[in-house]
Amino acid sequence: MERQHMNGENGTSNGVTPKILALEIEADDEDEERQSLIHESQGINTESKEKEVFMGRNAHGMRRRGWGGDNGSEEDGLSNAITGNSVIQGLLRGDLMSHAVYHLRNALLLGLLAFFVLMVLEWEGGILRSEKMEKEEPAEYSPHTMSFGGKNNLAHNLNPNKKKKPKPPALTPEEQEENIENEILGEAVDIAMRATWDLSWENKRNEQAHYLHDPNLSPFASELYMAEQDVLDARQRNFTFKMIKVVEEFGVWNNPNFEEAHNLKDSFFDEFNYRDVPLSDFPDEAWQKDRNYMVSFIDQAMALVEAVKEGIMQEYNHPNPDDEEKHSFAPIIGDHEFIEGEARDKNTKTKLKGVAFLPQQSWDGLVRKLLHAMITTDHFYVVVVGKDNTYRANNFAQTQIMQFNYIMEPVFNKLGMTLISRHMGMAASPIVGALGGADIYGETDVLWHVQGHTEEEKPGEFDLLQKQTVMSGERVPVIFSPSWEELVQGSKGKAWVGNIQPGYEICEKTTMEVLPTAPACHGVHCDTQAWESGKCHVYDSVCWELRNDFTPPDQHEDVGDKDQKFAGFRQHQLEGRKMTLLFLHALSAALSTWQDQLKQDRTPLPLDAKLWHVGDTYEDIRKTVMSLDRTPGEVATVPLCEQLLKDLDPRICHIPMHARTEWTPRVIPKTHRLLGIVNNLIDGPDDGDIYDGPDLVPLAWQVPTSIIDVHMIAIASNGTEQEDDDGLFYDDDGFYGGDDFLNRKLAPNGEKNSRSSAGKKEKREERRLKKHPNNPKPAPPPPPPEKVATPAPEPATNPPTEPPTAPPTAPPPSIDPLTGKTMIVTEGSGWTVQNVPSGFCDGSAQSRCNRHANNLCLLANHNFYPGTIVGTPRNNWLTMRVSDVKHGIILARLEFGADLPSDFMFDFAIGDQLTSVPLADLNSFSREIVSDLRIYPLLLDKDRTMDGSVDGVDYEVAIRIRSAINPNCTVGVSHIYFA
Numbered sequence: 001m002e003r004q005h006m007n008g009e010n011g012t013s014n015g016v017t018p019k020i021l022a023l024e025i026e027a028d029d030e031d032e033e034r035q036s037l038i039h040e041s042q043g044i045n046t047e048s049k050e051k052e053v054f055m056g057r058n059a060h061g062m063r064r065r066g067w068g069g070d071n072g073s074e075e076d077g078l079s080n081a082i083t084g085n086s087v088i089q090g091l092l093r094g095d096l097m098s099h100a101v102y103h104l105r106n107a108l109l110l111g112l113l114a115f116f117v118l119m120v121l122e123w124e125g126g127i128l129r130s131e132k133m134e135k136e137e138p139a140e141y142s143p144h145t146m147s148f149g150g151k152n153n154l155a156h157n158l159n160p161n162k163k164k165k166p167k168p169p170a171l172t173p174e175e176q177e178e179n180i181e182n183e184i185l186g187e188a189v190d191i192a193m194r195a196t197w198d199l200s201w202e203n204k205r206n207e208q209a210h211y212l213h214d215p216n217l218s219p220f221a222s223e224l225y226m227a228e229q230d231v232l233d234a235r236q237r238n239f240t241f242k243m244i245k246v247v248e249e250f251g252v253w254n255n256p257n258f259e260e261a262h263n264l265k266d267s268f269f270d271e272f273n274y275r276d277v278p279l280s281d282f283p284d285e286a287w288q289k290d291r292n293y294m295v296s297f298i299d300q301a302m303a304l305v306e307a308v309k310e311g312i313m314q315e316y317n318h319p320n321p322d323d324e325e326k327h328s329f330a331p332i333i334g335d336h337e338f339i340e341g342e343a344r345d346k347n348t349k350t351k352l353k354g355v356a357f358l359p360q361q362s363w364d365g366l367v368r369k370l371l372h373a374m375i376t377t378d379h380f381y382v383v384v385v386g387k388d389n390t391y392r393a394n395n396f397a398q399t400q401i402m403q404f405n406y407i408m409e410p411v412f413n414k415l416g417m418t419l420i421s422r423h424m425g426m427a428a429s430p431i432v433g434a435l436g437g438a439d440i441y442g443e444t445d446v447l448w449h450v451q452g453h454t455e456e457e458k459p460g461e462f463d464l465l466q467k468q469t470v471m472s473g474e475r476v477p478v479i480f481s482p483s484w485e486e487l488v489q490g491s492k493g494k495a496w497v498g499n500i501q502p503g504y505e506i507c508e509k510t511t512m513e514v515l516p517t518a519p520a521c522h523g524v525h526c527d528t529q530a531w532e533s534g535k536c537h538v539y540d541s542v543c544w545e546l547r548n549d550f551t552p553p554d555q556h557e558d559v560g561d562k563d564q565k566f567a568g569f570r571q572h573q574l575e576g577r578k579m580t581l582l583f584l585h586a587l588s589a590a591l592s593t594w595q596d597q598l599k600q601d602r603t604p605l606p607l608d609a610k611l612w613h614v615g616d617t618y619e620d621i622r623k624t625v626m627s628l629d630r631t632p633g634e635v636a637t638v639p640l641c642e643q644l645l646k647d648l649d650p651r652i653c654h655i656p657m658h659a660r661t662e663w664t665p666r667v668i669p670k671t672h673r674l675l676g677i678v679n680n681l682i683d684g685p686d687d688g689d690i691y692d693g694p695d696l697v698p699l700a701w702q703v704p705t706s707i708i709d710v711h712m713i714a715i716a717s718n719g720t721e722q723e724d725d726d727g728l729f730y731d732d733d734g735f736y737g738g739d740d741f742l743n744r745k746l747a748p749n750g751e752k753n754s755r756s757s758a759g760k761k762e763k764r765e766e767r768r769l770k771k772h773p774n775n776p777k778p779a780p781p782p783p784p785p786e787k788v789a790t791p792a793p794e795p796a797t798n799p800p801t802e803p804p805t806a807p808p809t810a811p812p813p814s815i816d817p818l819t820g821k822t823m824i825v826t827e828g829s830g831w832t833v834q835n836v837p838s839g840f841c842d843g844s845a846q847s848r849c850n851r852h853a854n855n856l857c858l859l860a861n862h863n864f865y866p867g868t869i870v871g872t873p874r875n876n877w878l879t880m881r882v883s884d885v886k887h888g889i890i891l892a893r894l895e896f897g898a899d900l901p902s903d904f905m906f907d908f909a910i911g912d913q914l915t916s917v918p919l920a921d922l923n924s925f926s927r928e929i930v931s932d933l934r935i936y937p938l939l940l941d942k943d944r945t946m947d948g949s950v951d952g953v954d955y956e957v958a959i960r961i962r963s964a965i966n967p968n969c970t971v972g973v974s975h976i977y978f979a
Contacts, residue, residue: 142256142287143263143377143416144297146717149214154207155222155694156214196379198442198473198667202840202847203420209845211694213410215243215717219697226546242705246712250307253414253717254300262287263377274474274615275376279604288375288606291598298595301415305587308411311710312577312584316506317518328506331582332357341451341482342502353505355578356480358498363586365496366478369445370583370590371612377416381445381475382579383424383843385433385465387452388864390425393559393566395541396847396861397695399423401448403576405845408583410714415587422843424665425450426864428932429457432893433666434465435652435933435977436659437472442667442842444469448500448579449481460644461930463487464653467641470495470625471656476618486640491624500578507574510536519707524570531564538568542698543857550691556857626654626946648891648927649940652979655887656948661975662836662867665843674869674976679879680829682869689839689851695859830875834972836867868895868972877909877958882978884952888941892959893933893975896922901965909958910939935977 151157212219218239221232264286269275282288287297309329310319318325332354337344343357344350358366373380384390384401391399397406405421412419424433424441430449433440447469451457463486466479470491477496479487484497507521508514510530516522523536530536541559544552567575593611597603638646641653660674675682703709837850841863849863871878882890890910904919917925928934938957961971 144301144414145255146215146253146410146414146715148210148212148410148413148715149216150210152207152210153214153217155211155219155224155696156217158223196443198438199379199420200668200670200840200842203842203844206846208694208848209409212406212697213413213715215715220699220702222696224547224549224693224696225699226548238705242709243712243716246709247716250311250713250716251303253304255718256293256297262290262293264288269376269378274613274618275372275378276609276613276615277376279606279609282606291605294606295595295598298591298598302588302591302595304411304414305584305591307713308407308710309581309584309588311708311713312581314708315518315520315577315710317516317521327353328355329581330354331363331585332501333363334360338485338499341499343499351503352501354501356498356500356582358478358496361493362478362496362498363589365617366446366586367590367593368612368614368617369478370586371594371607372614373417373445374415374590374594375606375612379418379420379443380412381420381422381443381477382448383422383441383444383446383477384448384450385430385441386425386450387429388425388427389452389566390450391423391862391864393539393541393561393563394569394572395559395859396423396849396863397697398541398569398572399425400450400572400575400579402845403573404579404583407576407580407710407714409845410711411584411587414717421845422665422667423863424843426663426665426866428866429461429930431461431464431930432663432933432975434468435657435891436661436666436975437468437657438667439472439657439659439672440661440663440666441469441472443473443475444477445475447477447479447481449479450575451482458644458930459483459486460640463490463639463641464644466495467625467653468657470622471654474618476614476621487625490639490641491621494621494624496621500575500582504571504574520570520573522570523568524574528564536568538562538570540569540700541860542700543859545696545698545859547691547696549693552690552858553853554856559857559860559862628654628946644929648929648935648937649889649942651887651942651946652889655889655946655979657889657977657979658884659975659977662833662869663974664837664841664849664865664867665847665863667842669840669842674880674973675833677880677882677976678831678869679881680831680877682829682831682833689848690853691851691858695848695861698859829878831869831871831878834868834870835865837865841865866974868974870970870972871959871961872970873961873963873967875960877960878973879956879958880976881954882957882976883954885939885955885978886944886948886950886952887946887979888939888944889977889979890937890939890955890957891975891977892936892938892973893977894926894936895972895974896961897970900969901963903963903965904969905962906936906971907958907960907962908936908938910955 211222218236221236221239223232225232262285264283269277272278272281287293313319313321313329316329318329321329332343332352335346336352336357337346337349338357339349343352343354345352370380372378382401382404384399396402401421401423405419409419409421420442422442424430426433438444447466449462449465462481462483466481466484466487467490469479470476470487479495479497480499481497482499482502484495484499487495488497504525507518507524508516510516510521510523510526512527512530512533512535515535516524523531523538526536526538531538539558539562543558544555594607597607597611639653642650645652660672660677662674666672670676703711838852839849840847841849843863847861847863849861850865851858869878892908896906900919900922902919904922906917906922908915908917926934926936939955957976959971959973961969963969
């Protein structure tokens, strides 16, 4: 048995021997040779060949070291001791020895034997103590511990003998209302306490990642699959065998460990703006002050990054690329022409080879951001926006950003960061979400704008999207987009921009006669004849994988929408690999910079602040974008964003906007929904998800044993550890949360804790007051004043009447064509919620959206649903409280039903000012920004300051429609924007 230590420069150990899950595999006749490699041990391979590690791979110039020292082992030591014993016996043996010498000899031999017995006992005791120390949890894990899988892999940690808990009795209306208030208030408190304001508990729990990235257990061997145990065991054997091969070729991550707490909590970093910690404020015991630890970590991190790069090149049939081929897998950095979204040579205008293009300044910005995130163990956000071509015809997990996340999430985890990847694509212009700023898209470190293919986007859309992303949130992103020239000019050349280099040059073209050698290239670049014949196998979507804990209603075979205008799964994978390679090269540059600095003895630890602090740069870029100044000599043209909004309010191009909406995806869906600011009692039935737990990976997606699996390189690790020191599954009341799957696994005896019923009425009223402190009892707005605000001309005919007292009637149901989802709710005021999905729909890799009984493709997990709050003339006022309005802007995105009656009237009130808009003036009152974004300005005070430091104002806003001719006509409210 062999062990390896991770030694620092001075020979001291920076970590203890990591633990490997012991696997005992039964070998059959056909697999004897293969299974002989698998044995329970501290290493994967018990033969004489040492187990390679990222810290000790020959390919990266690192030494290997055996447990017994540089040149020997424990067995060698015992053999030498025994040989010494034989020499002593030879010296003492002889015919001329006297009787006394004979007894002396026996005494010496007995003493020597006793000495060796004591030595062996001490040695065994040392082993036992060493093993015990390995099993003892340190005070704090290193941030560079692979933490996925293990006890948090809920798809494997099942209790087959546990009987399924019967469904609890239906809740009373009072209990339902209390649960709603608990969720809203609980989420609000959680957000206020977290630095990562745009994350929910579902993001932190990340149960899908624990299932996918477990380095020891195959996702296809989960007991959740509808399969016999011997089948699951065979899948696990295949996984283990393949992991051994991956480790032998690419190495394995060694988890560092500490006897004392060396990692810093988020609360420490939160004391500093942008987490820019002054070097003198890092505690001496922090790992950021331990030069030997950082040197060892960087060596291992660089080897990991290089291994994943090599894996991707092998995946695309370039195992030993020459210098020219390497260009195809590397970013294009520097001053080049940027024409029609691609980088070209300045002189020849020919397209350059590479995965992405960034000017030098933008490349430096990305490297700085990665250094900052590694040093402060921060979250890192990569967000995709675009139209429905970003996901149509594919499962959510197959999209480009989720393919990127699949590889990079475990890599970031090992490097001490948390990757948050979001797919915010929708069947609408991205500016529908961008107009809401970070309240919809969340924080962004990298914004990846994928241009639509079916409809050309206006240049002003790019400019508005990019400027709002820069101004909103705390972070300033690197923006990848096919058009960013306007932003560069508006930021005076300071913005960080680039683009993924379009095209499929890495892959051969698939034709009727030619099938690319690399399976990853099949159908990526496909001619029309091959596509129509089906040879390309462009799509591989799946709607359901049989599982033993739930059987849904009938499901479609696939997602549908198969059309050549929508990319297939391998095209999505290639785009995801391009972004992955870009990040791997940027990480290499960041780690090399860090390593070079650490080699200089006078370098301040952890690294010179000018190389990784981000705050000043963020503020400088943001200030230039928000400024309206024009530098003398610049072209005196109106920016495209201002041209787009000239009929609304061009100030929006320079003011960070906010929003509440019923559309998904959106960040922290429970609190940033439109219902969160509505005073009326509007709530849907709590039918919730029809199944829980992680989604099983379709068996059709298994990578064959003969094909390289890059993901296995990324997850290979010597163990996995987690700890639950920050209340991951508990709140301060000991409540386990609303996730039945987690409750079943984590709550004592499988039972969910519940809150005490004492004082429910008082608590409910207290929570209601907290939610609406200035409006405890929702009421319609006051009667209209004598002076009616413009534009409210008197209607010529059919004067509207007040709403009748007849019972409210819900509008016709809205059915999503993909999922068959219908959701209509009528309660309280009569306003209804329509087309709102169940589940968690924030666009992230942690989302599990619309697991509803009417969903006909549950595994699609598409997050886009255009939800609305719908009302009729029967329903009176919809009242809302819009808070912290600083710049005098409140806008509404409304959807009116077709064939509105001639007496139709749209009323809205801001405070005590009522405005009435008749049908004839409805179009002129609104502003169409793009085809799917028509804005109704409820408040536009253009004289209000643009200074964001002023105190905001809270407004009571109310909306209703009137008609005596057709009391069933409708209005839908999807967004309220404000600033």
